[in-house]
Amino acid sequence: MNISRGLSDERDVTMNSASDVPGFYKGRCVFVTGGTGFMGKVLLEKLLRSCPDIATIYLLMRPKRGNDVRIRQEELIRSQIFDRLRNERPGFASQLVVMKGDVTLENLGLSREDRSLIKKKVSVIFHCAANVRFDQKLKYAVRYNTLGTQRVLELAEDIDSLDAFVHVSTAYCHCDEAVLGEVTYASPTDPRNILQLVEWMDDEALDSVTPKLMGNLPNTYAYSKNLTEQLVTNYSSKFPIAIARPSIVTGTWKAPVSGWVENLNGPTGLLVGAGKGVIRSMHCRAEYNADIMPCDIAINAIIILAWKVANLRLNKPLVCNITESGDNPLTWRHILDTGRKHLYENPLSDAIWFPDGSIKSSWIMHTLCVIFFHFLPAYLIDILVTLCGKKPFMVKIQRRIQGGLEVLQYYTTKVWVFKNDNFRALPQTLTEKDRETFYTDIKMVDWDDYIKNFVLGTRHYYLKEDPATLPKARRHIRRLYWVDRTVSVLFYLLIIWMLLQWSDEIIAxxxxxxxxxxxxxxxxxxxxxxxxxxxxxxxxxx
Structure with a gap:
């Protein structure tokens, strides 16, 4: 149910014709959650590099794997995403202040001093923290995504002068909508009731009611983000709010470098699995549009949204679907064909098998391919590994991969329609310089060139494979090609032989x-x- 209109319907609000986005952030203190994640790092880098006069970025960070937040801060600053910034502005780290905390804790786990500092100094909040696992149990998805956001909103409500609260959501949290508008929608259940439910109900009972609670939503991630948008909307009369809904966020297009990625989420996992030869089939409608969004474009839009909502001062959320939406169409077939071409030219090191996967629109054909080309080779590899005295691993990996593919096929076998008028309108009120700095025009992306850089970036930034290893990887792939063809011929000969052997029995x-x-x-x-x-x-x- 639609409960608000989009920005394009506004007639009573005007903005200055000339923008100065860096000028808006000059002297401001910004609070960021999720700054150590993929999008969070790109956000930090962009703010520090393109808005150099920003006063301070306060970053909520939790200890992890026994590492104190100071150690994690040093690891963050050493990340490759900051290489360009390190060269251009070596002292950038002085503008980044880490605050120990956790969105799953009461009052975000912040000390009284840190909370007081935020209250007095912060005027912009970017809430990027999220648990993006699709297979997470409902209790943990709601605690992190919904309750965590509730706590950030409570902090925001306490701030003396908050000009913008940007909540990073997803274009896939209203999957039951045939057309996703740039508006807010009522959640299927009251988020406050669900927050209470997950606290008192035991895990077994909660698991049993989860499917009924989710309704038509495909997983707990989408459901928890759906609830979260309702929570955020409830605060829209208290301070200016923007809801950013990116689609499938992928590696950077241009800045700070081309092809930067750091996790296996979404298409990156498919790329690595296919490149290593362990994903040979994908259930997908090849002719459907793949609504992918380069991370740097999404982050530019999010930064502009904070400036825009601070100027508009609406009494309801400004919703922006950061989606391609047919502006620069890219089908799953194009992604696969182009990705395969660039994987042949720039193969991943130590591939297990020749990367020759394909898309199957038929679920039956896909299932047969999974049996014969995923699990059968996995069992053979594990048998050989066991005979060599090593611990088998391949079947376990394939089961995890198959679980991930089953989750993803919900998104690759449907037509998604997103309205993105607000996203398209973002550059219209920017100066020419700001349009170049904070580019958001998806039509300018050359997908073939982008996919090539995505392959190279995944190889270099995530897998840490030196470009000097490419010649060796190419020789290895050529050998695997002939092994693959030989095995294929032997397999089909075996099938023919079996049919001939059993022909009399089959006829009878x-x-x-x-x-x-x-x-x-x-x-x-x-x-x-x-x-x-x-x-x-x-x-x-x-």
Whole structure:
């Protein structure tokens, strides 16, 4: 249910014709959650590099794996995403202040001093923190995504002068909408009731009611983000709010470098799995549009949104679907074909098998391919590994991969329609310089060039494979190609031999089946009457 209109319907609000986005951030203190994640790092780098006069970025960070937040801060600053910034502005780290905390804790786990500092100094909040696992149990997804956001909103409400609160959501949190508008929608259940429910209900009972609670939503991630948008909307009368809904966020297009990625989420995982030869089939409608969004474009839009909502001062959320939406169409087939070409030219090191996967629109064909080309080779590899005295691993990996593919196929076998008028309108009120610095025009992306850089970036930034290893990787791929072709020929010869060996039995079975058909049809009335005689509803059997 639509409960608000988009910005394009506003007629009573005007903005200055000339923008100065860096000028807006000059002297400001900004609070960021999720700054150590993929999008969060790109956000930090962009703010520090393109808005150099920003006063301070306060970053909420939790200790992890026994590492103090100061150690994590040093690791963050050493990240490759900051290489360009390190060269241009070596002292950038002085503008980044880490605050120990956690969105899952009461009051975000912030000290009284840090909370007081935020209250007095912060005027912009970027809430990027999220648990993006699709298979997470409802309790943990809601605690992190929904309750965590509730706590950030409570902090925001306490701030003396908050000009902008930007909540990073997802274009896939309203999957039951045939067309996703740039508006807010009522959640299927009251988020406050769900927050109470996950606290008192035991895990087993909660698991049993989860499907009913989610309704048409595909997973707990989408459901928790759906609830979260309702929470955020409830605060829109208290301070200016923007809701950013990016689609499938992928590696950077241009800045700070081309092709930067740092996790296996979404298409990156598919790329690595296919490049290593362990993903050979994907259930997908090849002709459907793949609404991917380069991370740097998404971040530019988010930075502009804070400036825009601070100027507009609306009493409802400014919603922006950061989506491609047919402006620069890219099909799944194009991604696969182009990605395969660049993987052949720039293969990943130590591939297990030749990367020759394909898209299957038929679920049956995909399932057969998974059995023969995913699990059968995995069992053979594990047998060989076991014979060598090593611990088997391949079947376990394939089961995890298959679980991930089953989750993803919900998104790759549907047509998604997103309205993105507000996203398209973002550059219109910017100066020419700001349009160049904070570019958001998806039509300018050359997808072939982008996919090539995505492959190279995944190889270099995530897998840490030196470009000097490419010649060796190419030789290895050529060998795997001939191994793959040899095995394929032997496999088909085996099938032909088996058919020839069993041809007499197959023919005899066919004749027997044909002779038995009249008797089988004569049994139908008896079979239909049997459930009624047993007191069973026939609908439960047929």
């Amino acid at each position: 079975w066919g004749h027997l089946t044909l002779r038995s058909m009249p008797q089988m049809f004569s049994m139908v009335p008896i079979l239909r009457a049997l459930p009624e005689a047993m007191g069973t509803d026939p609908g439960t059997i047929y």
